[in-house]
Amino acid sequence: MIRLEDLQLFVRSAALGSFSNAARESGLLPGQVSAAIQRLERTLDKRLFARSTRSLRLTSEGEKYLPYAQEMLEVMHAGEEILSGENEDFRGELKITVPSDIGRNLLLPMITEFCEQYPQMTLQLFLSDQVSDVFRASVDIAIRYGVQEQGSYVALPLADKNRRFLAASKTYLDRHGRPETLDDLSRHHCILFSINDHAHDYWHFIENGKPRGVRIRSRLLCDDADVARRWALIHKGIVYKSWFDLYPDVSAGNLEIVLPEVRGEAAPLNFICPHRRQLSPVVRSLYRHLQRQLGDIAREPDIKRR
Numbered sequence: 001m002i003r004l005e006d007l008q009l010f011v012r013s014a015a016l017g018s019f020s021n022a023a024r025e026s027g028l029l030p031g032q033v034s035a036a037i038q039r040l041e042r043t044l045d046k047r048l049f050a051r052s053t054r055s056l057r058l059t060s061e062g063e064k065y066l067p068y069a070q071e072m073l074e075v076m077h078a079g080e081e082i083l084s085g086e087n088e089d090f091r092g093e094l095k096i097t098v099p100s101d102i103g104r105n106l107l108l109p110m111i112t113e114f115c116e117q118y119p120q121m122t123l124q125l126f127l128s129d130q131v132s133d134v135f136r137a138s139v140d141i142a143i144r145y146g147v148q149e150q151g152s153y154v155a156l157p158l159a160d161k162n163r164r165f166l167a168a169s170k171t172y173l174d175r176h177g178r179p180e181t182l183d184d185l186s187r188h189h190c191i192l193f194s195i196n197d198h199a200h201d202y203w204h205f206i207e208n209g210k211p212r213g214v215r216i217r218s219r220l221l222c223d224d225a226d227v228a229r230r231w232a233l234i235h236k237g238i239v240y241k242s243w244f245d246l247y248p249d250v251s252a253g254n255l256e257i258v259l260p261e262v263r264g265e266a267a268p269l270n271f272i273c274p275h276r277r278q279l280s281p282v283v284r285s286l287y288r289h290l291q292r293q294l295g296d297i298a299r300e301p302d303i304k305r306r
Contacts (some may be wrong), residue, residue, distance in 0.1 A: 019033040085121075095124040097143070099128070193227070229249070233254055
């Protein structure tokens with residue numbers, strides 16, 4: 001029989017890429033984590049990790065099993081919450097930091113709707129595109145784009161298939177023409193934004209199945225991704241943004257996807273708790289709420305060239 005604690009250590013070891021980090025997070029010795037993984041592998045009769053002295057990675061069997069292990073743990077946590085009744089009595093403060101664009105235009109109503117279930121809850125919402133505040137500020141939850149490298153926190157996927165798209169207003173494209181290839185971007189006005197004083201002026205794509213990078217020069221640069229989107233809405237140029245950032249305006253016909261046949265850079269959206277102790281029942285409930293709300297939007301859009 002599979003032990004719940006072994007399953008938890010398998011999921012955390014996969015997320016952190018290290019038995020030692022998983023042990024440190026759980027207050028165990030690395031040998032205890034290793035023994036738990038070996039016990040799970042014996043039960044399943046499958047090797048889940050490929051180990052070496054310098055690295056730890058999932059085997060193909062481990063990659064296949066991981067989403068099912070995560071789902072089993074989520075079901076267990078959901079059952080515990082229903083029985084505990086903790087959600088009904090939550091009276092604490094919840095501090096959440098979200099990116100500026102998706103925070104204002106997509107997540108704000110979702111988070112507000114969730115918090116209305118808890119009249120005793122105090123919500124502090126911080127909108128920022130800076131990365132350092134996720135770990136230095138005193139927050140309970142950080143919602144962030146990208147593959148997370150630091151391993152001392154809990155990162156749950158909200159939309160791991162999300163990616164970036166090029167977009168501009170119809171008015172801009174009618175005036176300046178629609179790019180036919182990535183090379184055409186050099187002849188267009190492009191809009192840039194910076195994070196932590198670093199301008200994202202090198203855009204990554206997959207073209208004809210191969211990685212392709214394009215250096216972008218622009219006279220419009222800001223440190224707020226929502227401002228970049230607003231410039232695009234008033235016909236100032238082409239932006240390169242996450243599908244979640246673009247979805248409301250593309251759906252409303254305010255922005256048009258450019259070069260839809262070119263695959264954009266991956267931009268997975270993650271739900272992060274800086275410390276495991278912050279993964280409380282109400283936080284898990286918020287995670288599932290956002291997962292449900294974002295589910296339909298996260299599906300790959302079927303966009304044809306106009």
